[in-house]
Amino acid sequence: MMWYDRMLSVDRRWIYLILAVAVIVTLVLPVRIPVSISGEVRAVYDFVDQMRDGEIMHLAIEYDPSTMAELHPMAESVMRKVFEQNGRLIMSSLSQFGPAMADEMIQRIAREYGKRSGIDYVFLGYKPYPAITILAMGTDYRVPFPIDYYGADVDTLPIMSGIRNFDDIRGVVALCGGNAADMWITYGNAKYGMPLALGITGVMAADYYQYLQAGQIFGLIPGIKGAAELEELTGRPGEGARGIPYQTASHAVILVFIVLTNIAFFAKRSAERRAGALH
Amino acid sequence: MKKQIPIYLVFVCGIIMVAQFFIPHEYSAILFTNANDFVIVIGILALPVGIYSLMKSTVEKARRQPKERLYSLTTIIAFVVMVIAGLDREWFTSPTSLSSRLFNYVLVPAQATLFSMLAFYIASAAYRAFRARTVLAGILLVTAFVIMLRLIPLPGPLAEANNALVRWILEVPNMAAKRAILIGVALGGITYSTKILLGIERSYMGGD
Numbered sequence: 001m002m003w004y005d006r007m008l009s010v011d012r013r014w015i016y017l018i019l020a021v022a023v024i025v026t027l028v029l030p031v032r033i034p035v036s037i038s039g040e041v042r043a044v045y046d047f048v049d050q051m052r053d054g055e056i057m058h059l060a061i062e063y064d065p066s067t068m069a070e071l072h073p074m075a076e077s078v079m080r081k082v083f084e085q086n087g088r089l090i091m092s093s094l095s096q097f098g099p100a101m102a103d104e105m106i107q108r109i110a111r112e113y114g115k116r117s118g119i120d121y122v123f124l125g126y127k128p129y130p131a132i133t134i135l136a137m138g139t140d141y142r143v144p145f146p147i148d149y150y151g152a153d154v155d156t157l158p159i160m161s162g163i164r165n166f167d168d169i170r171g172v173v174a175l176c177g178g179n180a181a182d183m184w185i186t187y188g189n190a191k192y193g194m195p196l197a198l199g200i201t202g203v204m205a206a207d208y209y210q211y212l213q214a215g216q217i218f219g220l221i222p223g224i225k226g227a228a229e230l231e232e233l234t235g236r237p238g239e240g241a242r243g244i245p246y247q248t249a250s251h252a253v254i255l256v257f258i259v260l261t262n263i264a265f266f267a268k269r270s271a272e273r274r275a276g277a278l279h
Numbered sequence: 280m281k282k283q284i285p286i287y288l289v290f291v292c293g294i295i296m297v298a299q300f301f302i303p304h305e306y307s308a309i310l311f312t313n314a315n316d317f318v319i320v321i322g323i324l325a326l327p328v329g330i331y332s333l334m335k336s337t338v339e340k341a342r343r344q345p346k347e348r349l350y351s352l353t354t355i356i357a358f359v360v361m362v363i364a365g366l367d368r369e370w371f372t373s374p375t376s377l378s379s380r381l382f383n384y385v386l387v388p389a390q391a392t393l394f395s396m397l398a399f400y401i402a403s404a405a406y407r408a409f410r411a412r413t414v415l416a417g418i419l420l421v422t423a424f425v426i427m428l429r430l431i432p433l434p435g436p437l438a439e440a441n442n443a444l445v446r447w448i449l450e451v452p453n454m455a456a457k458r459a460i461l462i463g464v465a466l467g468g469i470t471y472s473t474k475i476l477l478g479i480e481r482s483y484m485g486g487d
Contacts, residue, residue, distance in 0.1 A: 019399055104374065247430055258406070258420070
């Protein structure tokens with residue numbers, strides 16, 4: 001068997017092992033990789049940074065634990081920045097496995113900043129059918145959410161006084177691990193015209209640049225790199241910055257695999273052509 | 280009659296919902312709210328059917344495949360425990376409750392692990408399938424390579440050049456293709472919806 005045949009038919013377990021080793025080595029060695037700030041992430045940062053005292057924005061936590069590695073750091077950064085600006089937050093979680101995960105993060109960060117539920121923030125929780133819920137929130141928050149996640153009547157919460165729908169808030173930052181992003185664009189921005197920014201997973205990024213160019217979203221935080229950029233801007237490196245070395249190592253391994261397999265592929269093809277010419 | 284009534288219902292409800300979308304009036308909002316409540320009620324009514332279907336297929340599988348019984352049993356136990364643990368609002372909003380603990384220490388790690396394993400499959404697939412067999416496959420390969428390269432720290436000018444190239448790929452060819460697909464899908468959706476409203480497309484009722 002020629003070297004290229006061996007390379008082309010390598011057992012997949014070797015590939016898994018090399019990838020695992022690359023990630024573990026990155027975990028053990030304290031590597032810090034600098035990130036360059038992109039315009040689309042800076043736009044989200046500026047949006048939060050320019051919030052005035054007491055101003056309210058909506059943070060939509062539309063993902064579940066499967067994508068929390070990429071999206072949770074974004075949610076934490078946005079929450080921290082809003083609280084540092086002394087802004088207020090309306091939060092919802094329209095992914096069925098999201099609310100408990102979101103609640104843990106909200107309570108932890110709110111405690112850190114001494115913020116109180118119902119006054120500085122409200123967590124509305126989950127409602128099925130995201131498209132319908134977004135449309136209904138555009139009419140009146142109280143329609144889909146007459147009570148918040150903790151069972152408090154929304155009308156009794158000071159933060160909700162004077163807040164009826166998207167017209168009364170600064171805008172929405174929706175962190176989405178799936179097609180809720182499309183629903184926020186179609187039913188949130190297109191119908192009600194509220195300013196919208198998205199935080200999405202790395203694999204979704206290519207699908208949403210057209211909305212950025214069309215102005216339907218004013219900012220975009222793509223994947224763990226976007227999260228790391230946001231952390232860099234807020235001056236609080238966290239899980240996003242910590243995730244970059246793993247992502248870089250695994251991508252580097254995949255790129256090396258692609259190069260190697262193509263070298264072997266072309267070597268084999270050229271050998272076959274030569275053999276064909278001899279016959 | 281069995282087919283005519285659903286067609287009339289779909290036509291009337293569909294036209295009303297389309298009209299209300301474009302009418303910015305209080306009554307339109309009230310109608311929309313009530314219609315949405317109907318959707319949620321219908322969804323809730325479908326829930327017992329879903330639970331029955333899950334239980335039936337799991338029990339059936341356990342009966343037919345003795346080797347799979349452990350998995351079926353796990354499904355049933357997990358289902359029953361989570362339902363009981365979440366019966367009261369207090370039980371799932373409290374961080375120390377059984378529901379929260381099951382969620383945080385079972386579901387979260389399980390979902391995160393399953394999603395992380397994708398990286399291994401992607402690496403294996405990249406090695407086995409990403410080969411420049413044709414010119415088109417070569418273009419796809421180079422594009423993917425360039426996009427992925429932006430996540431690798433490169434020396435200054437090289438990183439800038441690569442970032443500019445990535446941005447161009449995302450904003451010009453990628454965007455053109457995505458927009459063409461989206462417009463096509465939207466037109467297809469409108470056509471399909473119109474056919475349903477007019478009773479031409481009836482597959483949603485089952486049968487042919």
